[in-house]
Amino acid sequence: xxxxxxxxxxxxxLATDQPELVVQEAPALPKQAKIMQLVDALLKTPQTxxxxxxxxxxxxYLVKLFLIFAVCISAYGLIVGSFSGQMQWFAAPLxxxxxxxxxxxxxxxxxxxxSALSGADLRPAQLFGLLCSSLALLGILLSGFAPxxxxxxxxxxxxxxxxxxxLLIWGISLYFCLGHLANGLATLGSGxxxxxxxxTMIFLITxxxxxxxxxxxxxxxxxxxxxxxxxxxxxxLDSL
Amino acid sequence: MKRQISQIxxxxxxxxxxxxxxxxxxxxxxxxxxxxxxxxxxxxxxGASLGIWRAPLQAVFVAIKLPLLLLLTALGTALINGMLAQxxxxxxxxxxxxxxxxxxxxxxxxxxxxxxxxxxxxLFHLPPMASSSQKDAHRIFLLANVAVIGFSGVLANxxxxxxxxxxxxxxxxxxxxxWLSMNLFLGAQLSWNLRPFFGTPSLPVTFxxxxxxxxxxxxxxxxLAKRSLQ
Numbered sequence: 001x002x003x004x005x006x007x008x009x010x011x012x013x014l015a016t017d018q019p020e021l022v023v024q025e026a027p028a029l030p031k032q033a034k035i036m037q038l039v040d041a042l043l044k045t046p047q048t049x050x051x052x053x054x055x056x057x058x059x060x061y062l063v064k065l066f067l068i069f070a071v072c073i074s075a076y077g078l079i080v081g082s083f084s085g086q087m088q089w090f091a092a093p094l095x096x097x098x099x100x101x102x103x104x105x106x107x108x109x110x111x112x113x114x115s116a117l118s119g120a121d122l123r124p125a126q127l128f129g130l131l132c133s134s135l136a137l138l139g140i141l142l143s144g145f146a147p148x149x150x151x152x153x154x155x156x157x158x159x160x161x162x163x164x165x166x167l168l169i170w171g172i173s174l175y176f177c178l179g180h181l182a183n184g185l186a187t188l189g190s191g192x193x194x195x196x197x198x199x200t201m202i203f204l205i206t207x208x209x210x211x212x213x214x215x216x217x218x219x220x221x222x223x224x225x226x227x228x229x230x231x232x233x234x235x236x237l238d239s240l
Numbered sequence: 241m242k243r244q245i246s247q248i249x250x251x252x253x254x255x256x257x258x259x260x261x262x263x264x265x266x267x268x269x270x271x272x273x274x275x276x277x278x279x280x281x282x283x284x285x286x287g288a289s290l291g292i293w294r295a296p297l298q299a300v301f302v303a304i305k306l307p308l309l310l311l312l313t314a315l316g317t318a319l320i321n322g323m324l325a326q327x328x329x330x331x332x333x334x335x336x337x338x339x340x341x342x343x344x345x346x347x348x349x350x351x352x353x354x355x356x357x358x359x360x361x362x363l364f365h366l367p368p369m370a371s372s373s374q375k376d377a378h379r380i381f382l383l384a385n386v387a388v389i390g391f392s393g394v395l396a397n398x399x400x401x402x403x404x405x406x407x408x409x410x411x412x413x414x415x416x417x418x419w420l421s422m423n424l425f426l427g428a429q430l431s432w433n434l435r436p437f438f439g440t441p442s443l444p445v446t447f448x449x450x451x452x453x454x455x456x457x458x459x460x461x462x463x464l465a466k467r468s469l470q
Contacts, residue, residue: 105357106360106361107357107358108357109353110354110355113256113350113351114354116252116253116257117256119257121257123249123253198391202358206358206361209361229364229365229366229367230365231365
């Protein structure tokens with residue numbers, strides 16, 4: 001029987017090399033960075049933002065990032081609302097904005113734990129900054145798709161087909177948004193991609209369910225919110 | 241105690257990283273208390289979300305019982321787990337093996353608590369307890385929670401395995417297997433004694449079932465199997 005216990009000497013012998021965290025050198029943003037500088041950084045040099053997350057000073061830009069997200073996603077929401085018009089002009093942007101925020105908040109605790117399990121040593125505030133920057137990128141991409149969606153809105157008559165177009169647009173935008181988040185985590189020490197993939201699935205399911213919870217976003221209804229609770233798959237089958 | 245509470249967030253991050261946990265094992269310095277706080281806090285938060293669908297009182301009961309279940313399982317198997325670890329050549333004493341199990345339970349409690357907002361979101365969509373489709377709702381709620389508990393359990397044990405690998409090398413798998421077997425063996429019985437957790441819709445809300453120490457989990461499973469074969 002081995003009666004020796006874990007000691008400092010064992011520690012030295014058993015110590016494995018911890019990979020040192022290196023964020024590629026990227027120019028830091030000025031303290032009073034303009035909105036367009038942040039948009040540029042999100043699209044062209046995400047390493048800049050990862051660097052700020054690592055130094056835990058992204059909070060200086062948090063309001064602006066959130067503003068980018070809110071304005072862009074609301075602009076996209078207006079295009080979604082234009083399909084049905086009337087009350088949806090203001091209901092759709094509001095629901096899309098609030099729904100995305102709520103889904104992100106609901107999934108934030110699990111993101112924190114799963115990212116820590118994947119090896120990223122980030123404080124909640126740092127992770128929140130990274131998530132905000134990902135949401136800002138989502139908003140930018142969605143607003144980029146707005147003209148495309150606008151053209152389809154005037155050509156398509158059925159809700160289900162228009163819904164599919166919006167799902168495609170969201171799918172592409174989320175691919176890059178979640179890619180930004182995953183790359184950020186990988187840069188900041190996350191070694192296990194599986195954890196982030198699992199969280200991505202959780203977030204996507206929550207978003208899809210949120211779109212059903214807050215329906216109608218695209219079509220029309222007598223009430224602002226649904227009176228009947230449904231799971232998103234059931235709702236989709238019913239809509240087809 | 242106050243210091244431990246203020247340090248809870250960095251401790252959660254360390255708990256998620258096996259590399260840091262070796263330091264916890266080497267010099268305890270209040271880490272048992274941190275694990276205890278996390279088990280109590282995380283278990284209570286998730287426990288409340290388990291019971292709330294049945295009734296608010298059930299939520300209070302399960303918020304007490306779930307951390308209790310985790311703690312009693314860890315303490316009940318502490319002695320045998322420590323012995324088995326030493327038999328399998330793990331360089332750990334009793335205190336360290338108990339702390340290792342407590343760490344994995346604390347991580348489990350934290351993981352479960354992190355999924356509580358999502359369970360709340362699911363609850364929002366379920367038909368209420370008083371509705372005609374309460375059985376469907378109960379089934380869906382059960383299945384979702386089994387998935388969450390299963391997933392969290394796998395992650396917590398995987399983390400424990402990584403820690404054991406650093407300390408015990410090749411015998412880590414065997415040690416984890418015997419610890420897991422012991423914890424499941426006692427945990428299943430304790431969860432039987434402490435039931436109900438989810439709260440069957442047709443039964444009244446109670447802290448424990450009538451005569452909770454009459455019978456065992458294994459006896460029930462055996463009788464069920466026997467009846468289905470007859």
